[in-house]
Amino acid sequence: MKSAHLPTRREIPDRYKWRLEDIYPGDDAVERDFQQTLELAARVESYQGKLGTSARVLLEAFQLQEQLDMLNEKIYTYARMRRDEDNTNPVYQALSDRAESLNARVQAAVSFFVPEILALPGQTLKKFLQEEPGLALYRFMLEELVRQKPHTLSASEEQIMARAQEVTQAAANIFRMINNADFTFDPVKDERGREVELTHGRYLQFMESRDRRVRRDAFTSLYRTYRRFQNTLAATLGASVKKDVFYARVRKYPSALEAALFADNIPVQVYDNLIRTVRGNLEPFYRYMRLRKKLLGIDELHMYDIYTPVVKDVEWTIPYPEAVEMVREGLAPLGKDYVETMTGGIGAGWVDVYENKGKTSGAYSWGPYGTHPYVLLNYQDNLNNVFTLAHEMGHAMHSYYSFKSQPYVYAHYKIFTAEVASTVNESLLMQYLLQTVKEREKKIYLLNHYLEQFRGTVYRQTMFAEFEKIIHEQVEAGEALTPELLCTIYHQLNVDYYGPEVVVDRDIDMEWARIPHFYTAFYVYKYATGFSAATALTRRISSEGSGAVERYIDFLSRGGSDYPLQLLNSAGVDMTSPRPVQECLDVFARLVGELESMALGVPGACEL
Template sequence: MEKEKALPTRQQVPDQFKWKLEDIYRSDGDWEKDYQEAPKLVEQLSGLKGKLQEKALNLFKALQLQDQIGQIMEKLFTYARMRRDEDNTNATYQALTDRAVALNTQIASATSFLTPEILAIPEEVLKRFQQEEQGLNVYRFFLDDLKRQKAHVLSEGEEIILAQAGEISQAPGQIFTMLNNADLTFPTIKDEEGKEIEITHGRFSRLMESRDRRVRKDTFHGLYSSYKKLENTLASTLNSVVKRDIFFARVRKFPSALEGSLFGDNVPVQVYDNLIRTVRAQNSAMHRYVRLRKKLLDLDQLHMYDIYAPMVRDVEWKVPYADSVEMVKKALAPLGADYERVLADGFQQGWIDVYENKGKTSGAYSWGPFGTHPYVLLNYQDQLNDVFTLAHEMGHAMHSYYSHKEQPYIYSQYTIFVAEVASTVNETLLTNYLLDKEQDRAKRMYLINHYLEQFRGTVFRQTMFAEFEKAIHGKIEAGEALTLQALKEIYHKLNVDYYGPDMIVDEDIDIEWARIPHFYNNFYVYKYATGFSAATALVQKIQSEGQPAVDRYLTFLKSGGSDYPLELLKKAGVDMTSPQPIEQALTVFNKLLDEMETLTAG
């Protein structure tokens, strides 16, 4: 067997494949200057404490200083952390990252007076301030949003108590994290070659994608056997986090935990309910997909441990990085000349860190501070999946580029609700581009399988998670007990409903909720499904309407956080208060499923 090639050191990677963090700070010395400057700005801001009601200029100065401090802290942290991500064994950047985190904590404490003090300004005074000081115009949406929150802000003393309870409220999530990542141990199984291999979180996905069904089955039952040993404890931690969510919602005068969670993005409950209702109404599409999976895997019975196995076999699709760049550029050409120009600059001007090296952070992400271009970390392996990852992360990067370019700092960050829209638009355009030019039957099936799996995991699965969250919170809000047995029964029934009659819903899946960290961040997962649906609808508009739809989409990318996410999407041409975008996305899923069934029959 050929010996695996050793990973290069950071120094051995050619510069053309490295990002240029010098565009943030030319040297560590420049980083140090900003590190020393930030506390001085905090001191200036602290000098305005208790004086914001006195005159408009004081409020304007305070908001400006908050922005300046935020920009510097963003630069300090991103530079230190991304330098560390280049090689996590580098002690210099471990130290810089730790210093940035510590400084940020100090600053958060020193500036915590700002929001309560602004909220204490009488509304008529605030209106007068905005008329007197033109500089406050840029902060109008920020101040209006603060005013919207006022009904749910308590007295100063009560807010102090809630803040002090904040650390305690994190306990369920912290306990789960320690159990899941430190204390839980998983059994050893035999891999495809009969060698002993211990199941780990990192290996689980790869083992579940094995073509050897015995490996998948042993992995599945092995993993959940460990969770079952702690099922009462894990039920208790989940129960605690649900009660926490309900407690904070009630204290802040929200009718339910769901409404309290959606309030930050100004999203009505109907958006959440529309998602569940619309996906459920078309669960027959998911059932068809399961039936097709069963046929392609040539199985008499399809079990939960078969859901990740590749449906299309024997397709080796190698794509060198240079080819992937050209592929992505051509796929995204429908987004217009300006988008193409900026994208080309990104590929050529040090935005991307391409290849794996010793000590480099795994996975992929897009990041970067306001005032510089965005950055993308990859660990490119010449696989087709890596091309999709490149398109995905450049979607985030382009969204950040346009938001940073067009918006002032305070609105330069887009919310999580819309964060996956641009990345999914890019992936969908890449899928369409490749399908338009690919005639090989096996490769077409491979591409369609890739999209169907993305859809299953992002729309159907995350919607099922969202429905589970709503059910368990609703049970406690109705005064009922959320027992281990109740959790299992709710989760089992959802799997039966979503996967349909061709899936054997193994008993072990009833405990899957016990390993999902997202459930400790309440009502979060639905955003994956709504974002994917919005992106699918946007691509359809871009392809059918052309330039008008492109213009609306680019306006959306340039808007950052200057409005509520639903309003930004409406301007792009997608109304997420309506079920229509989800229905459009499901239509695309059904169409590709039709072709996959035809190719299978052929």
């Protein structure tokens, strides 16, 4: 699908588009649900002040709230996904804005639930649970509400907080529009000297180019644009961080970090253990950078040199249909039901495949309860995008099993466990390819790619996590996040993490300005912890077979019915200990040695 210019949405064949008609057959149906949602919100509000009246009334209120939340989720998801197809489409810009407003209205309508329930004496809740069998479904949810009591405000204050949500999301929304709809980058001449439009979706492809001039030009073009807007982008990120600090303080958390971790019931030591363990294992990463420099045959290893494959002779173009087949074969250890459901979904409109003008960059999996999951891609014909497909289908299948097995109240799993599911898929795919690909150069290429997953998912995301921790602490200490400060912090972290073999180009100092995850506070650490947990689970699936697969599918099927650490414990991984991260980094160190052996012509097996 690559061409000199991006196609419009209409130019993409329908077989490569997701089928959002499975959510709503048309926009008229959305309008009907808008009105029904407003009516349900009013009905929910009529229960205010009555939740402690009887067990039956409490059950009715819970059931009505579920109906409201399901309908609101359906509208919000549909509107956002329609906008993501083409951010320049004014119809879906407007629909998305209206969905944001509706969501704020819904949150305001249900805002009395938590404070009112928490105001009930513990004996009253216990009595209600005994009297009304229907409330048994909500026992874990009620226990979770009681855990939140120290950070819950009065009913009127919660309503204010809910109404403020639309305003406090402004920084993220502004960044999204600037980044996806407004930014244009200077074109880049490709390997044949042809001028090609530089886009978010094509940037990594340029970074993987064998032509160093192409890599450098794309790198320079991208960050030149971000630097031109550094003051606006610093103000936008600063506003988002201030929002995080505001919510943490109002809800009486010691810090924004603890506020973010509280939702998943994750102790701070999990976050700190990650940073400490990764920083204690930087030498294998420096060794990998030294090897990369040697294999590329360059005097200086720059930041634009760290994505290109180190194997010069491998040209591996992988069209999307071939990628689907690779993923299907690679995930065969997860069983017939998993593979058939996944491939059937891919063929039935679950996936939006190719980049088009205005489409949201990157990749994600989403979808409302009651329909199938969806995946947004911006597929390019390379190995990295094959793994992106496997990754996002991991999220999609997690949703499929969770939605299939859990009632709405427990169907939505936490992000902490979500990244486990996506990374297990990637690890199994890598294992399959290393076992089946015969060409030595391709095996080296794969091994390099696997090491890049460690670099990007463990080392890089941990560096991001440390950056987030530092900038939130700066704001909490009363400091302003100026462009100069952000660039200084980010530059030093790159120096620390990449080590003495890498020239940390000044352009990379602006990378903080293009990371959308920074607008969802303390999210990225979950990639690193998820990768670590997934490494352990993959080894069990491969070595133990059906028993481990059954436990894993059960883990996927339990959704959000327990806290993430407990769910992972049931699957055999203890993330309160630094051990899984250390074991993951031990694998990385061993794989660096394997790459050294294979790339230098010394026989050696790739033990995963």
